Amino acid sequence: MTIPIDANELTAAPARGRRRPRFRVSSDKAWLVAMVGVPAFLHIVLVWIPAVLTIALSFTEWDNLAPLSDIRAVGLQNYWFIFTVFEGDLFAALFNNFVLIFWLTFCSVVGMLFAYLLDKNIRGSRIYQSVYYFPVVLSLAVVGFIWKSTMFSRDRGLLNVVWPGEPVDFVGDGTKLFAFDLPWLDPQLGLSRNFAALLVAMAWRHIGYIMVMYLAGLKAVDLSLREAAAIDGCNEWQAFRHVIFPSLKPINVVVVVITVIEALRAYDIVAALNEPRGTEVMGTLVTRSLLGEGGGRVGFGSAYGVVLLLLCLGFIVWYVLNHYRETDR
Amino acid sequence: MTATVQEPAARDPKRDATAEDVLEAARQGRQPKPPLRPMRIVLHVFLIATALAWLLPIGTAIYNSFRYYESDTQVNGPFSLPDALTLDNYRDAWGVGNMGTTFFNTAFIVLPSLFLILLLSSMVAFACTRYSWKFNIAFLVLFTAGNLMPQQVLFQPLFQIFKRVPWPDVVSDTDTGNLLGTKIAVILIHVAFQIGFCTFVLANYMKTIPTEISEAAAVDGASVPVQFFRVILPLTRPALAALGTLEFTWLYNDFFWGAVLLNQGDQRPITSSIAVLNGQYASDFNLIAAASIMIALPTLIVYLLLQKQFISGLTLGANKG
Numbered sequence: 231m232t233i234p235i236d237a238n239e240l241t242a243a244p245a246r247g248r249r250r251p252r253f254r255v256s257s258d259k260a261w262l263v264a265m266v267g268v269p270a271f272l273h274i275v276l277v278w279i280p281a282v283l284t285i286a287l288s289f290t291e292w293d294n295l296a297p298l299s300d301i302r303a304v305g306l307q308n309y310w311f312i313f314t315v316f317e318g319d320l321f322a323a324l325f326n327n328f329v330l331i332f333w334l335t336f337c338s339v340v341g342m343l344f345a346y347l348l349d350k351n352i353r354g355s356r357i358y359q360s361v362y363y364f365p366v367v368l369s370l371a372v373v374g375f376i377w378k379s380t381m382f383s384r385d386r387g388l389l390n391v392v393w394p395g396e397p398v399d400f401v402g403d404g405t406k407l408f409a410f411d412l413p414w415l416d417p418q419l420g421l422s423r424n425f426a427a428l429l430v431a432m433a434w435r436h437i438g439y440i441m442v443m444y445l446a447g448l449k450a451v452d453l454s455l456r457e458a459a460a461i462d463g464c465n466e467w468q469a470f471r472h473v474i475f476p477s478l479k480p481i482n483v484v485v486v487v488i489t490v491i492e493a494l495r496a497y498d499i500v501a502a503l504n505e506p507r508g509t510e511v512m513g514t515l516v517t518r519s520l521l522g523e524g525g526g527r528v529g530f531g532s533a534y535g536v537v538l539l540l541l542c543l544g545f546i547v548w549y550v551l552n553h554y555r556e557t558d559r
Numbered sequence: 560m561t562a563t564v565q566e567p568a569a570r571d572p573k574r575d576a577t578a579e580d581v582l583e584a585a586r587q588g589r590q591p592k593p594p595l596r597p598m599r600i601v602l603h604v605f606l607i608a609t610a611l612a613w614l615l616p617i618g619t620a621i622y623n624s625f626r627y628y629e630s631d632t633q634v635n636g637p638f639s640l641p642d643a644l645t646l647d648n649y650r651d652a653w654g655v656g657n658m659g660t661t662f663f664n665t666a667f668i669v670l671p672s673l674f675l676i677l678l679l680s681s682m683v684a685f686a687c688t689r690y691s692w693k694f695n696i697a698f699l700v701l702f703t704a705g706n707l708m709p710q711q712v713l714f715q716p717l718f719q720i721f722k723r724v725p726w727p728d729v730v731s732d733t734d735t736g737n738l739l740g741t742k743i744a745v746i747l748i749h750v751a752f753q754i755g756f757c758t759f760v761l762a763n764y765m766k767t768i769p770t771e772i773s774e775a776a777a778v779d780g781a782s783v784p785v786q787f788f789r790v791i792l793p794l795t796r797p798a799l800a801a802l803g804t805l806e807f808t809w810l811y812n813d814f815f816w817g818a819v820l821l822n823q824g825d826q827r828p829i830t831s832s833i834a835v836l837n838g839q840y841a842s843d844f845n846l847i848a849a850a851s852i853m854i855a856l857p858t859l860i861v862y863l864l865l866q867k868q869f870i871s872g873l874t875l876g877a878n879k880g
Contacts, residue, residue, distance in 0.1 A: 261783040262690060265682035266698060269754050272679070276717060276751035277705040283716035294719065344609075347602060360866065361610040365617075367862040367869065369812030369830050372855050379848035380619040386637050386844070388619065434616065439873075446874035487707070495709045498814040504837045516711040517819065520718075528715055535712040546707045550700050 281539065288532035294520075308533035318417040320534070322508075323515045325419045327541075330429070330493040330511070337433045338489045341440030346470070348441070349448040359445070363438040370435065371502035377431040378503065389427065400427035404507030422508025428499055436492070440485055447481035448474070487549040494542050512538040617852075624648050624849035632845055648849035656835055656850055657825060665828040668742050668817070669810045672749040676806055677799055679750065680757035685787050687758075688765045689773055699762055706755025710815050717748060721820070732826060742826070745816050753809070757802055760875045764798040765791060798875060804865045805872030808858045829854055 288308055292301045312320050344362060348355050365373060381389045382400035390397040398405075401424055409420025451474055459469040475482075497513030500506075505514050516538060519531030623632050631642045653659070683702065687695040721738040728734050731741035738744045768791065776790045792799075817831030833854060840846050862869055 258783040261787075262686045262692075265686045265783075265787070269679040269683045269758070270698060270701070272747070272751040273702060273705055273754055275720070276748055277708060277713060277755070278701070280713040280716035280720065281708055283719075284712050287715065294715070347606065350602075352599075352602070352606070358606050358610055361613050363866075363870070364859065364862055365613070367808050367812075367858040368855050369814055369858075371814040371830055371833050372812070372851050375833060375836060375847055375851040376616055376620050376855070379844040379851060380616050380623065380637065383844055385633055388615065388637065431616075434613070438613075442870050442873055446870070491707055491709075495711075497711065501818065502814060502834055504834065513709065513711045517714070520715045521819065526715075531715060535709075535715070538709050539712045542707065542709055546704050549707065550704050553703070554696060554700055 284532045284535045284539070287528055288536045290529050290532075292528045294526050294528045304529065308529045312530065312533050312537075317415060319510065319515060320537070321412075321415055321419060322417070323510045323512050324537075326421075326425055326509065326511045327494055327496070329421055329425070330432075330496055331490055333429050334432070334436050334489045334493045337436045338440045338485050340433075341437040342444045342485075344437065344441045345444035345448055349445060359441075362441055365435040366439045366442070368435065370432065370496075370498040373431050373435055374428070374499040374503045377427075377434075381431070382427055389430070398423065400424070401503055401506050406508070424506040425509045428503075428509060432496075432499065436489075439488070443481055443485055443488075444478065447478045451477050483549060483552050487545055490545050491542060494538060512541075617855075620848040621852060623845050624852055626845055628843050628845040648843075648846045649853065651840075652836075652846050652850035652853060655840055655846070656829075656832060656853075658829065658850075658853060660825055661827060661829040661832045664742065664826060665811060665830070668745050668749070668828050669807065672746045672753070672810050673803060673806055675746070675750045676753045676757055677803055680754040681761050681792060681795060681799065682787070683754065683758045684761035684765050685791055688762050689770075689786070689791060699758065702755045702758040704755075706752065706759065710752070713748075714815075714819055718820075740820070740822055740826070742821070745820050745828075748816055748820070749810055749813070753806060757806065760802055760872075761795065761798055764795060764875060768794050797871075801868045801872035801875055803872075804861060804868040808861060808869070811858055 287301075289303060289305060290301050291304045291307070348358055352358070368376070378401055381387050382402075384390065384397050384399040387397075387400060389400055403423045405423050406418070406420035407423055407426055409418040411418055455473055455477060456469065459473040464473065495513060496511050497517070500509045500511055500514050501517070503509075505518075512534065516531050516534045519534060520526045520528060619637050623637050625644045625646070625648070626632050626641045627643065627645060627647070635642070680702075683698065687699050718739065721744045724738040725736060726738045726741060726743065728736055731738075731743060733740045738747075772790060772794070773786060776786055781790065811828075812830055813828070814830050814833075817828040818834070821827045821831070833850070836847050836850055
């Protein structure tokens with residue numbers, strides 16, 4: 231593992247317009263190389279190389295218990311399979327992930343509204359914040375079980391208090407709330423009760439998360455901006471729409487990325503509750519194919535993984551560009 | 560809606576505390592006092608109602624975790640007065656989940672990971688922001704982007720890598736002679752994955768420390784390790800405290816890596832072992848509640864004690880510099 235540092239390039243970070251003090255001591259260079267090198271080695275070997283290997287494995291057929299020499303290149307066969315023969319699995323999972331993106335985006339807007347309300351110098355604002363916020367410290371797996379124990383059950387679940395029809399078992403009932411046909415797809419796509427119930431539990435956690443982000447952003451909005459808006463006679467909505475919201479742009483970018491990536495990576499709550507019928511998401515699809523009986527279908531699972539990676543990639547690139555383009559070099 | 564007498568005629572009474580109010584108050588040098596107009600009351604009613612709704616799941620879970628399920632909650636409903644209060648659910652859940660062992664596993668994984676993550680990421684952030692060299696931005700990009708990758712995409716190759724790294728059985732609790740299935744493997748992937756986020760946050764923070772400080776230290780002959788440990792790291796303490804709090808809960812809450820890398824239930828950390836509740840106890844909802852609360856307790860305590868750190872940890876990443 232070589233670290234691409236040209237030792238002669240090492241200089242103390244310059245304040246603009248100043249002479250850069252150069253290094254004289256070679257042990258300093260060694261220190262810096264080690265300081266970047268060790269973490270970078272770990273990060274590259276355990277994060278980036280596996281990601282690249284997953285892409286490579288998606289073009290192969292291999293049972294992961296067999297020796298490495300058994301890996302056979304099969305071209306696009308895995309992709310052909312997941313998009314045709316097993317299209318039901320893939321599109322059901324993708325559908326749930328997209329539902330999740332829309333739902334969490336909606337929750338983000340609600341979180342922003344909460345932040346806006348709590349930013350109004352309200353009595354007891356701290357208490358409200360603490361209450362809305364505490365689910366964020368819980369793992370989604372635990373959130374799933376807390377909701378299962380009190381909200382979802384048929385006998386005594388509190389969701390059945392607001393549910394109009396016959397009492398239902400919200401986790402354990404794969405009935406679709408709505409479904410529709412796609413001309414080229416055999417099984418129907420739709421939202422199952424199981425998944426809808428999980429969406430509610432996820433909102434409980436996500437809204438507080440986003441609220442905190444926006445509260446911090448709103449506190450940082452320059453008072454003179456609000457002053458200018460008030461002097462120009464903006465009403466509340468106009469001031470928010472044209473003055474405050476645009477000045478929150480860095481937060482908006484972070485929130486979009488958090489929301490979309492969380493929606494695409496969703497796994498914990500579904501897996502912890504044993505993947506109830508109708509709740510499959512890309513995360514569980516990948517994991518199930520890789521861990522399944524008989525050593526797993528590595529090529530398959532990897533192909534699912536690549537689909538997931540591609541969905542995330544656009545947002546990752548967009549975020550990184552956004553952040554580092556504006557950062558001073 | 561009736562406007563109060565003091566209300567200037569031109570002002571829309573429906574309007575809430577606007578920037579004008581805030582400014583006027585600021586000019587007079589006092590905290591703006593929220594006027595108790597009808598809209599305020601509506602707002603408070605709304606906020607209280609939502610806050611109660613927010614507490615409903617966990618409040619009901621806590622209350623019922625002290626009650627018997629079949630003879631009490633199931634018959635009388637979750638809000639009725641209890642027939643009897645009991646700690647049996649907690650005792651049973653502790654036994655079913657083997658929680659003594661799994662809590663220990665969590666500590667064994669989380670504490671070293673936390674230390675290594677903070678140390679390594681502050682080193683990268685230091686080297687990439689306090690010194691300029693050709694690829695420092697490229698490295699920051701690498702770490703930032705790596706942290707956003709979906710974990711499921713990484714795990715099959717990781718599995719294979721760990722399987723091929725020899726590791727003496729003496730220092731692990733497996734008998735396979737490799738890293739797979741050891742807690743060390745989980746620590747390694749936590750460290751590798753989380754330094755992405757922490758480097759990003761710490762780099763943002765360190766950029767705001769004036770360069771003059773480093774220059775003065777350099778003039779005084781401070782070497783790189785002295786600069787790092789004696790000058791920059793102490794100044795980064797607030798960010799480290801915030802990140803440490805946040806990362807503690809994230810590592811504690813990890814479900815995925817503990818579940819896929821550790822096979823046997825006894826070796827898993829507490830959060831990953833929660834799925835055991837799907838078994839024969841799946842319909843004793845009060846036992847599930849008791850187990851969930853015990854698992855949630857450490858993070859809830861951290862939250863209650865260190866709320867400020869926790870929140871600034873999250874928002875440090877969002878606010879540049």
